[in-house]
Amino acid sequence: MRLIQSVFAPALALVIALASAPAMAEPLPKPTGPVLLTISGDIEITNTDEGTAAFDLAMLREIGQSEIETTTIWTEGRHRFTGVSLKALLERVGAKGKMLKATAINDYSVEIPTSDAVRNGPIVAYEMDGQTMSRREKGPLWVIYPYSSSSDYRSEVIYSRSIWQLDRISLE
Template sequence: MKRFVQNLLTVTLVAAMPLSVMAEQMAAPTGTAVLTVTGNIDSTNADNALVLDRELLATLPVTTFETSTIWTDGVHSFTGVSLADLAAELGVEDGHFLATAINDYTVEIPVSDAVEGGPIIAYLMDGEEMSVRDKGPLWVIYPYDSNAAYRTEVVYSRSIWQLDRLDIVE
């Protein structure tokens, strides 16, 4: 009977919690923020936003692929978090990402692009951090060489560099 009362009390307390408390919380950043995600998201760590420094970004699943780009010479290795993994972390299933760079340039990336084997938010190129001067610290990269559908003007326009903000909208 004691266990039943404890379980009933736990269920009652959880049911009474506000939804905002129940939303998944990620640790707060300890370093300089490199990406702030706002909008319709489940995972937050600061004022209804998910603020990621390099360390927190690196705690998300890592994806690496090699591809050439129209902005660089030759094939390079890019490492980062896939948009599919980020969308899953955020609880995002539809809508679009408004991706904004440090100079306030903004592009719209449909959540439908967030697929396995699709684009990543790269934080390493050839194993090295990218400086602002070299399109960093974050760059949305599609695996252009793996699929001709990724070699279009529309996709190239979504390949925003110096990314620092994402807003998830429906």
């Protein structure tokens, strides 16, 4: 019996690893619409000649939609934000860094630890109340945390990470 276990256990582990590998290494298609977000740095999956991952709106939607219903310190009342979870986005590009530098259209940047990318955590929002966000409305992309869900998300540190008009992320 031990001989069977010693022979089959490594083989079973290899089969499981190979079965899960294609989903993790699935190639990233090229964007067909305007590029809203470019991710660079310590990532494994890219789709440009520069070794970055470029996303249009359709590609962000394909990763999977997440919603956060919350109030913010920048808007009046409660709003429903729709986007891709930061966790899923980082997983999609095979992020390896411990810190991401998020940069806005105007070159303003903030650092966000990858440890913030948790289930039911922040999203990269592309809609507010069912409408895509213009630059005037802090779009086209805005890092939104679930502020109303926990006092842990209502701190100066978290608010400072909530960058709007996001267009670049670099993993370090």
